[in-house]
Amino acid sequence: MTNFSFDPPGGREEAREVSRTTTLLRSTSPSARGAGLLNPPVHRASTIVYSTVEEYLSRHSRLYDGVIYGLYGTETTYALASAITELERGYQAVITSSGTAAITLSLAAFLKAGDHLLVIDTAYRSTRRFCEETLANYGVHVSYFPHDIGDGIGALVQPNTRMIFLESPGSLTFELPEVRAVTTVARARGIITALDNTWATPMLFRPIEHGVDISIAAATKYLSGHSDVMLGSITAATEEVYKQLKDTAARWGNSVSPDDCYLVHRGLRTLDVRLDRHQRTALELTGWFAKQPEVRRVLYPALPSDPGHAIWRRDFDGASGLFGVLLDPMSAAESAAFFNGLKLFKLGASWGGFESLMVPAWPPPVRNCSVVEEGALVRVHAGLESVADLICDLEDAFARLRAARDCA
Secondary structure: OOOOOOOOOOOOOOOOEEEEHHHHHOOOHOOOHHHOOOOOOOOOOOOOOOOHHHHHHOOOOOOOOOOOOHHOOOOOHHHHHHHHHHHOOOOEEEOOOOOOHHHHHHHHHHOOOOEEEEEEOOOOHHHHHHHHHHHHOOOOEEEEEEOOOHHHHHHHHHOOOEEEEEEEEOOOOOOOOOOHHHHHHHOOOOOOOEOOOOOOHHOOOOOOHHHOOOOEEOHHHHOOOOOOOOEEEEEOOOHHHHHHHHHHHHHHOOOHHHHHHHHHHHOOOOHHHHHHHHHHHHHHHHHHHHOOOOEEEEEEEOOOOOOOHHHHHHHHHOOOEEEEEEEOOHHHHHHHHHHHHOOOOOOOOOOOOOOOOEEEOOOOOOOOOOOOOOOEEEEEEOOOOOHHHHHHHHHHHHHHHHHHHHHH
């Protein structure tokens, strides 16, 4: 995997280069540093008491950077937010109750009735549903654009376009957009941009460095890494954007468990080594899949054959363990034969944890501006198990599939 080194805030001339790994290992909270602790304590709180009436009456002046009420976060929350901010190279992060909450809060913070929203056509299904079933009901006009539009996005901008929402790579089909081309147009026209960066995490791709205003991640997945937490993060590029996000989270009553924040913060310590293993396993598995006669195409930007490979090589520092495999169409009996006998690969809706997962992705994902190729689309997450063992599981699955087709 590519080196994860980065320039610390202030530039190389002001500080020695510090690796992203070292930044994560050193991240903690003020109370932990004062007590000589490696890990931030778990601060659980609802009510916060004040020494004077003056402090109490002025408490909301510290909404953005202090602990004033449990709903808005404790020191444990801010410790995680600061660690993610360091990775994202942003201004500050807001921690949310889930990845979906991070998406919906980001959209709600900047849109109102009469506004126009542009959404990438390959967005996550829950993103589309929120746009079409919630925002539309509140008077927001939503349009979709193809992932490869680049600076052609300017032709779709309307006088009331307020926001552009991206996801890279695309959900289930893994297309890569030209992020910089879109954000350049957006910046010139005063349009806010947001990007769902869950697949790569800020360890492998940093949207803010490519002109994005809001970088979103489902911390449930790789940032946690252990399939036991629901959490999301929203990192703002500027103070103004951060305050708008923080205000919206407060008004919506967004609250996160300090215990979950602690678990994700702990997961960050091993993020780079886990991603390296996920990528190496995914590369071996995709190579194996590509050799199977039933496979029409493997969807993974790290492969030289992938249409988005050039963008991936230019903009990313590596690849995660999630990819798609397009097989020949399957009957119900063939699908049952293929999936139901799996031993190591599990059937599960999430990903980013230690376990390998494989799920059918049909009916095909909804697209307005593009056509999804015909076939049986399967989403695979390469976990941390032995690659040889995983391939044995796949060999058995394909053997069952072939036997079922021979019997048809």
